[in-house]
Amino acid sequence: MMKSITAALLLSAATALPAHAACAFKNTVPLKTISAGFQAWKSVTSAMQECGNVQSDMDQNFQEKEPAALAANPALYQIAGVANETLVPLLNDGTIRPLDALIKKYGGQLQSNQLIKINGKTMAIAMDVNLENLMYRKDIFEKLNIAVPKNYDEVLDAAKKIQKSGLVQYPLGATYQSGWNIANEFVNLYLGFDGKLFGDHNEPAIKSEAGVKTLKMMKALSQYMDPEYLTADSTYVQRQLQEGKIAMSNLWASRAGAMENKQESQVVGKIGMAAAPSAYPGGKPATAVWWDGITIAKNITDEQADAAFRVAMEGIDTEMAKANSEDVIWLIKGYEPGPLAEGVAASADAGAPPYPASTAMGVMQTAIGNGVPDFMTGKKSAEATLASIEDDYRTGAKEKGLLQ
Amino acid sequence: MKPRIFLFFVGPSLFLMTLFIAVPLVSVFVQSFFVTHQVFHEVTTKSCSPGFMKQTCTESTRTEPVLGPDGVPKTETHFVGLGSYRSLLKPAAVKAAFSAAGNGIGDLLNIDFYRALRFTLTFTLVTLPLVIGFGMLTALALNNVTQAVRGPLIFTFLLPFIITPIIGALAMRWLFVGNGIMADALNGLLSQHFAILAHGWSLELLMLFFRVWYVAPFAFVIFYAGLQTVDRDVMESAIVDGASRVERLRYVIIPHLAPLITFVALIHLMDAYRVFEEIIGFSSQAHRISLQWLTYDLLVPDSSGNRAISRASASSMLTLIGIVILLIPLLRRAWREHLGRG
Structure with a gap:
């Protein structure tokens, strides 16, 4: 970890030195950016820094400071990285500006699917999509003569066969860490079972047949996982796959590149990508589509906004996407999806829904993340778990002013 | 020691203790009786989100914050009394746990607090x-x-x-x-x-x-x-x-x-x-x-x-x-x- 941080620092220092190397213009307005710190953001940020005068804060907990930092006047950052979920508080607080005029001036390279429109105004520019799709060990599946599972019943069958063969320690891996991660897995499956999260007026609708089915499926899947699955986050599952401890996982596409990294992966060339399995035979893939993108703060001068937008465009240009094509599935013009993108393409083609980000969903995600582990550890029945999730949600939503 | 000299010695610590211990404590105590939140209303909007190489647009009823005249979202503060304590201590759920249909201690320990x-x-x-x-x-x-x-x-x-x-x-x-x-x-x-x-x-x-x-x-x-x-x-x-x-x-x-x-x-x-x-x-x-x-x-x-x-x-x-x-x-x-x- 420390090593990679130092390496990244050295790298960014090295790229920052020959300033304006690959930037089309010389930026003279001091700018600051804030975003998450995963590989795609590192690539985009260092492309932005090539324009000069760009300072960056990259932090996996950026969402805890971003709303407050942009609400300040003048805003502490001009360029703010978001995802569909983290865009919500910025929209609610009205701290980011519409980008349509800037797009007309400088955004010729943007494709229409990159524009995140709210009420007809473009509020953010998406740069990549991310979703969880099936990653599996091609060699093991071939050896045992198992077809790539299309739905979760087939996943269970395959896991059973793999377990019997003893080729890996655990057949399955999943990001079931209690909190946000397990909530996300629940939402994926729940949407896959065609469940509705909310009724009218932000009333919760989790206590449903789809909810019970989702919990039972999660429990069934967990039998084939490392018993410590309630602490498994994305990095943990990525390592399990890289070290050959598990044979398949429905994992973030942004982690696919790491499988082919010779320095840390023992399974280079052995991992296949497929669509996320559906919750039931014939259903749509049980996974939600996420995106990452860029917003520009409202509480800054127009001159700063101008410069910020131009720098951001340099950050997400074709050149950057081509140079870093393994990082993530870029939405940028000129990017050609490689074999690692197959799972994303297949999932999206088969109708994976967008993640339903909203203020209410934030409260719901927290309630689910804290509630589901009680079912997994056997403390509560499925019905009682769903009831207490609704209860928790109601408490949170009332406090937030979403429910009367 | 004379009272004046004594005060002179403890004065700075008393001041700092008030500033860094008593004031925050009182502030937290007061905050526990009030809830501040944004004001929301429901609007029907169209929003677009990227799919893979194409866009998914959906029209939906969304809950959006009400903006004040200065463009800043309106907030409201209510006095809720012991409401926040109640939502932590869940007296109703405790009662249910120890009622005839409840599971006693087992149910009680399923409540977070x-x-x-x-x-x-x-x-x-x-x-x-x-x-x-x-x-x-x-x-x-x-x-x-x-x-x-x-x-x-x-x-x-x-x-x-x-x-x-x-x-x-x-x-x-x-x-x-x-x-x-x-x-x-x-x-x-x-x-x-x-x-x-x-x-x-x-x-x-x-x-x-x-x-x-x-x-x-x-x-x-x-x-x-x-x-x-x-x-x-x-x-x-x-x-x-x-x-x-x-x-x-x-x-x-x-x-x-x-x-x-x-x-x-x-x-x-x-x-x-x-x-x-x-x-x-x-x-x-x-x-x-x-x-x-x-x-x-x-x-x-x-x-x-x-x-x-x-x-x-x-x-x-x-x-x-x-x-x-x-x-x-x-x-x-x-x-x-x-x-x-x-």
């Missing part, structure tokens, strides 16, 4: 005697070793206390996780696979062990220092009177160290009741949570920017009340000792 309280109390009360006991034992043992090796030994015993607790907890977790060294050794010994971090009870034992390992050196140092001040004459006369080792410990050493034992117990109760590092370090949220973690979880905004400040304030007030209740017997004891000496 009581689950956290149960763990916090067990954690505090089980580690307390162990910390004092091990601290005392090491201090006595070391007091009987030859002078030459005492220095290096004290240093070694102090090491756990020097490590930042969160780092220590993480390090211990890595020893016992899945294929960690200790986990593998234990599995070899048991000749079957046992996942320590997958069971609430084994996780709890590990957390207790970690806290004792971490704090016992603190108790040890205090007691060791105390042992250096035991009156030699009293000790020698006890020996002359034929007191055995145990009797000397019981009637001379322990009474001499009593104020220090109270002090260590006070500090440890306050620290252990705020148990937090272990929860994060051992990632035990799915199995065990503490009161302090509950406050933290309510306070940290989720990715959509929601945070429950009012409930978090109520939760910290409840933690404070808990600590005060726990400390009353010890404070009374310390007060009596103080009077006795005076």
Whole structure:
């Protein structure tokens, strides 16, 4: 970890030195950016820094400071990285500006699917999509003569066969860490079972047949996982796959590149990508589509906004996407999806829904993340778990002013 | 000392204590009775989100904040009285748990607050005697070793206390996780696979062990220092009177160290009741949570920017009340000792 941080620092220092190397213009307005710190953001940020005068804060907990930092006047950052979920508080607080005029001036390279429109105004520019799709060990599946599972019943069958063969320690891996991660897995499956999260007026609708089915499926899947699955986050599952401890996982596409990294992966060339399995035979893939993108703060001068937008465009240009094509599935013009993108393409083609980000969903995600582990550890029945999730949600939503 | 000079000396500390302890405390106390939130209304909007190489646009009824005249979202503050305390303590659910249809204690411990309280109390009360006991034992043992090796030994015993607790907890977790060294050794010994971090009870034992390992050196140092001040004459006369080792410990050493034992117990109760590092370090949220973690979880905004400040304030007030209740017997004891000496 420390090593990679130092390496990244050295790298960014090295790229920052020959300033304006690959930037089309010389930026003279001091700018600051804030975003998450995963590989795609590192690539985009260092492309932005090539324009000069760009300072960056990259932090996996950026969402805890971003709303407050942009609400300040003048805003502490001009360029703010978001995802569909983290865009919500910025929209609610009205701290980011519409980008349509800037797009007309400088955004010729943007494709229409990159524009995140709210009420007809473009509020953010998406740069990549991310979703969880099936990653599996091609060699093991071939050896045992198992077809790539299309739905979760087939996943269970395959896991059973793999377990019997003893080729890996655990057949399955999943990001079931209690909190946000397990909530996300629940939402994926729940949407896959065609469940509705909310009724009218932000009333919760989790206590449903789809909810019970989702919990039972999660429990069934967990039998084939490392018993410590309630602490498994994305990095943990990525390592399990890289070290050959598990044979398949429905994992973030942004982690696919790491499988082919010779320095840390023992399974280079052995991992296949497929669509996320559906919750039931014939259903749509049980996974939600996420995106990452860029917003520009409202509480800054127009001159700063101008410069910020131009720098951001340099950050997400074709050149950057081509140079870093393994990082993530870029939405940028000129990017050609490689074999690692197959799972994303297949999932999206088969109708994976967008993640339903909203203020209410934030409260719901927290309630689910804290509630589901009680079912997994056997403390509560499925019905009682769903009831207490609704209860928790109601408490949170009332406090937030979403429910009367 | 003249009152004026006394005031002159304590004035700065009084001022700083008011500023950094009393004011925040009052502010948290007040916040626990109020809820501030944005005002929302429902609007039908069209929003577009990227699919893969094409866009998905949906028209939906969304809940959006109402903007004030200056473009800033409107907020409202309500007085909710004990509402936030109620949503933590859930009196209705407690009543249901102990009604005819309920499951009694089992149901009670499924409510977050009581689950956290149960763990916090067990954690505090089980580690307390162990910390004092091990601290005392090491201090006595070391007091009987030859002078030459005492220095290096004290240093070694102090090491756990020097490590930042969160780092220590993480390090211990890595020893016992899945294929960690200790986990593998234990599995070899048991000749079957046992996942320590997958069971609430084994996780709890590990957390207790970690806290004792971490704090016992603190108790040890205090007691060791105390042992250096035991009156030699009293000790020698006890020996002359034929007191055995145990009797000397019981009637001379322990009474001499009593104020220090109270002090260590006070500090440890306050620290252990705020148990937090272990929860994060051992990632035990799915199995065990503490009161302090509950406050933290309510306070940290989720990715959509929601945070429950009012409930978090109520939760910290409840933690404070808990600590005060726990400390009353010890404070009374310390007060009596103080009077006795005076």
